[in-house]
Amino acid sequence: MKIETYNNIVLVESDSPQDIFQNSEAINDRLEKGAAVLIVNIGGTFSLPEDNVLRENIQEYFKNIDALTIGMKSDFSEVSFDGMTLFDIRTGNTAYSLGHDIKLSDEQLKKYEIMCGRKEAQRYKDFLEKKSDDLFATGLVKVMETESELKDSVTDYAQRLLKEKSPFQIKALISCFMYARTGDTELVMREESCQFYKLIKEKSEAGINGTE
Numbered sequence: 001m002k003i004e005t006y007n008n009i010v011l012v013e014s015d016s017p018q019d020i021f022q023n024s025e026a027i028n029d030r031l032e033k034g035a036a037v038l039i040v041n042i043g044g045t046f047s048l049p050e051d052n053v054l055r056e057n058i059q060e061y062f063k064n065i066d067a068l069t070i071g072m073k074s075d076f077s078e079v080s081f082d083g084m085t086l087f088d089i090r091t092g093n094t095a096y097s098l099g100h101d102i103k104l105s106d107e108q109l110k111k112y113e114i115m116c117g118r119k120e121a122q123r124y125k126d127f128l129e130k131k132s133d134d135l136f137a138t139g140l141v142k143v144m145e146t147e148s149e150l151k152d153s154v155t156d157y158a159q160r161l162l163k164e165k166s167p168f169q170i171k172a173l174i175s176c177f178m179y180a181r182t183g184d185t186e187l188v189m190r191e192e193s194c195q196f197y198k199l200i201k202e203k204s205e206a207g208i209n210g211t212e
Helices: 017-022 024-031 052-063 106-116 118-130 150-162 167-180 185-209
Strands: 002-006 009-014 037-042 068-072 089-092 097-099 135-137 141-143
Touching (some): 037 150
Parallel strands (some): 037 068
16 A cells, blocks of 8 residues: 655555555554645545454544545545545545435435535435436535646645644644544534634634734
């Protein structure tokens, strides 16, 4: 597995979640040196293993990565749903659609709602019930609409997410995404409110101290 570091970004090339898990020590070592983003250039279907214990260990590892995680793949139709939703953000060259042949489980639907919002989750439910369309265009993948190579587009996107943010603000952003990984809507909303007030307090104190 190839691991590279660009400023505050760790870029990994990997074919499976198990590969990431088995190389977690090397990845964590790079992240602990100040990186705030982990980008994975996905190869293959990126499917989780069938072994339940290993599967749960991998999911737990991804939930606890102390960085913003971004999955990168030109076409996510080749990637398993459970594999792609291990990431906080998914980036590619094409949108991701679901057909009637792939029905999300209750757990997957809950995860979709956390990632894309209640309206999107309801749109998907309506799609399944009405069966008027062949495909449902999801909001799971952020399409990189540039002429640059995907790798360059995604690293530039990650840099823009962090641009002009203080270490405190970056930590708050990561914290919100980490809570989103739990799949608990109430917890996510509570953490977002908490981090918002912390940011307001930081801004206020910076203004008072003349450091803003």
